[in-house]
Amino acid sequence: MELVHCMECFKFVNSSGGPHKFGLTSCEHIFCATCLANEANRKECLVCKTKDFKIMEIGPKMPLELRELFTPMEDTLASSIQLIKEVAKFQAEHARIQIELHKKKAENYEKLKSYAKQEINKKNEYKKQLQSIRNQLKLAQNPSRVALFGAIDVSGSPTHRSRSTSRVSKGNDRHRSQAPQILNRIANLGDFSQLPIGLSTAFSTPNVNFHNPRM
Ligand SMILES: [Zn+2]
Ligand SMILES: [Zn+2]
Structure with a gap:
């Protein structure tokens, strides 16, 4: 998906699954697993500075309403x-x-x-x-x-x-x-x-x- 990427390192999210994992934060920002591996990045959002946010892995296990946000435009x-x-x-x-x-x-x-x-x-x-x-x-x-x-x-x-x-x-x-x-x-x-x-x-x-x- 060309428009959705890690907001720290700009790696693109692959909706069909790929070697890289991504997380969606409760403050609605996206980071790759590599960037989230840094403990400091998990304590405070790198974009909006929200503290103690929750993270959900982007993939087929997400609730439908969230999964739809990552569906390619042509499919939608x-x-x-x-x-x-x-x-x-x-x-x-x-x-x-x-x-x-x-x-x-x-x-x-x-x-x-x-x-x-x-x-x-x-x-x-x-x-x-x-x-x-x-x-x-x-x-x-x-x-x-x-x-x-x-x-x-x-x-x-x-x-x-x-x-x-x-x-x-x-x-x-x-x-x-x-x-x-x-x-x-x-x-x-x-x-x-x-x-x-x-x-x-x-x-x-x-x-x-x-x-x-x-x-
Ligand atoms: Zn990243
Ligand atoms: Zn944020």
Whole structure:
């Protein structure tokens, strides 16, 4: 290793092991065994003058985190590139899964939106029909208004205005006979309080589940 050497005699450390031994001090300085053989050099660090420092032999018996400091740069670079590749692959796979989930959610959202629109249209249609029936019932129950406006058929369009008493009476008879038909129409519309309107209903439909995009 060209950059790591004894700080006293400048002998280079050979990471793959060699005839010379080296020591790493607890004050993080490096000396060769020859320089450390001198007792005076072991009492006080030749670089920072720390006293009573500890020495660890540089070699395969060192803890991993210290051994990595003596790994040749090209080896460190190669293993770093490999690690970067693995990390990139792992994260890219997660990103892909996340995108898939978002796509699925967006699809479900579109389905729900279209379902909600249909339900709102249905509700508006029911409202119109109900209002039309209410109007007809009001007229049928109020003979004086019938007298003014004449007979009205079930479709909601008023007939010609009645001018004689006999025709008014005829008109009233006609409304009495239409009452059961109007009641039948109300019955056919079903229970309005139970109408499936809005998103809350969409969530409960068996074919659309917003919370589980994998359905
Ligand atoms: Zn030395
Ligand atoms: Zn030192």
